Amino acid sequence: MIRAACLALAVLAALPAMAQTVTDGSDAAIGPEVSVAVTALVGKGLKSPADARYSRLRRGKAGAVCGEVDVTNRMGAHVGPRAFVADPGSGFSGIMPDAAEIRHPSSMAQYQGFQRTLALLAANCDG
Numbered sequence: 001m002i003r004a005a006c007l008a009l010a011v012l013a014a015l016p017a018m019a020q021t022v023t024d025g026s027d028a029a030i031g032p033e034v035s036v037a038v039t040a041l042v043g044k045g046l047k048s049p050a051d052a053r054y055s056r057l058r059r060g061k062a063g064a065v066c067g068e069v070d071v072t073n074r075m076g077a078h079v080g081p082r083a084f085v086a087d088p089g090s091g092f093s094g095i096m097p098d099a100a101e102i103r104h105p106s107s108m109a110q111y112q113g114f115q116r117t118l119a120l121l122a123a124n125c126d127g
Contacts, residue, residue: 020049026057030065038065038086041093048072055081060124063087069095085120096121 020039027035035057043049048071057067065088068081086093094117105111 020052020054022054022057024055026055026067030057030059034065034088037088038067038093041086041088041091042069042084042095045093045095046071048076051076051078053078053081060085060120062120062123063089064120064124066121066125071095083121083125085117085124087120092116092120094120 020043022035022039030038038057039052039054042054043052046052046069051072053070055068055070057065060066065086067084067086069084070078070081073079082098083096084093094113097114097117102111102114105114
């Protein structure tokens with residue numbers, strides 16, 4: 001537990017401060033340090049992390065953190081919640097890709113990231 005807290009603090013120190021919102025209070029279930037580390041980790045991959053809205057945060061069955069994130073599109077409108085999984089210990093997070101993204105990845109690295117995300121979601125998160 002102490003190692004996870006130290007890792008979370010290291011992730012936070014490496015990232016710029018971003019105001020991200022947990023809309024349903026589910027951050028209380030995983031603790032403030034983990035919540036901040038997870039939202040910062042997921043936010044690293046977003047175009048507009050400050051506008052992201054998080055909900056349904058919970059500890060996964062295999063140690064990662066599951067939840068939903070509602071991001072904005074290029075017009076600034078929220079597009080609706082999508083499942084995400086974050087593993088602060090490994091520094092990896094991913095948002096559930098949609099079918100078009102999986103069928104037409106922009107690179108092999110992106111495809112491999114999608115596969116890792118799907119595997120972590122299956123191992124940790126319900127439905």
